[in-house]
Amino acid sequence: MSIILKDEAIFIADSHYNKKNQEFKIILEKIKNGEIFCKQIFLMGDNFDFLAYEINYFKKMNSESIELLNTLSNSFEIFYLEGNHDYNLSKIFPNIKVIKRENQPLLLEYSGKKLALSHGDNFINWHYNLYCKIIRNSYFLYFLNLLDINFFISKKIEKALENKNICHNLTYFEELVNKRVKNYSEDIIIEGHYHQAKSYKIGEKEYINIPSLCCQKSYTIFKDEKFTNIFL
Numbered sequence: 001m002s003i004i005l006k007d008e009a010i011f012i013a014d015s016h017y018n019k020k021n022q023e024f025k026i027i028l029e030k031i032k033n034g035e036i037f038c039k040q041i042f043l044m045g046d047n048f049d050f051l052a053y054e055i056n057y058f059k060k061m062n063s064e065s066i067e068l069l070n071t072l073s074n075s076f077e078i079f080y081l082e083g084n085h086d087y088n089l090s091k092i093f094p095n096i097k098v099i100k101r102e103n104q105p106l107l108l109e110y111s112g113k114k115l116a117l118s119h120g121d122n123f124i125n126w127h128y129n130l131y132c133k134i135i136r137n138s139y140f141l142y143f144l145n146l147l148d149i150n151f152f153i154s155k156k157i158e159k160a161l162e163n164k165n166i167c168h169n170l171t172y173f174e175e176l177v178n179k180r181v182k183n184y185s186e187d188i189i190i191e192g193h194y195h196q197a198k199s200y201k202i203g204e205k206e207y208i209n210i211p212s213l214c215c216q217k218s219y220t221i222f223k224d225e226k227f228t229n230i231f232l
């Protein structure tokens with residue numbers, strides 16, 4: 001049985017939350033205080049610039065947003081599709097339905113239409129799959145965490161991520177989308193990861209790239225069977 005997409009569901013992608021990019025915390029607070037109304041929440045991945053259960057530093061740095069999400073998860077149905085910056089999350093968010101990369105796409109439906117949701121870094125190649133397995137390996141991460149004396153490794157990663165420019169216009173995006181939809185048989189394909197906020201109709205299929213909350217300062221709401229991007 002697939003999950004029913006509810007009217008007034010909200011999709012938040014690629015917030016890359018860190019000291020510089022605060023939008024994710026802002027949107028979670030707006031949901032909490034009712035300024036943004038929604039009935040279901042889909043976190044499309046990379047909402048934290050880095051977060052993994054095994055690495056203490058980033059759990060500490062992100063503790064406010066983690067707590068906010070856990071509070072929200074008591075009153076909202078939340079799905080968290082893990083990204084390439086945030087993974088091994090199920091122990092951090094006990095009430096959130098966490099979908100690991102290998103279990104994506106997540107299949108949904110509404111009024112007879114089938115939807116597939118992925119962060120967007122699946123269906124790449126075996127090299128990338130192998131890389132994903134290594135960086136998500138729990139023993140490997142626990143080992144790194146042990147070596148992370150005075151958080152010197154984490155702080156290096158944090159600085160590198162903070163200084164990275166992640167907002168680019170991909171000129172080949174439509175071409176890429178044409179290839180990506182071939183991996184799916186569903187009617188509507190929803191992905192984050194690419195930070196493009198563009199939608200395409202390809203044959204009978206619809207492809208939606210959820211905006212990056214950090215780059216486009218927007219999120220997507222599903223209302224009256226339409227997907228609309230809204231500025232934060």
Ligand SMILES: [Mn+2]
Pocket residue numbers: 045046083084085119121193194
């Ligand atoms: Mn990504």
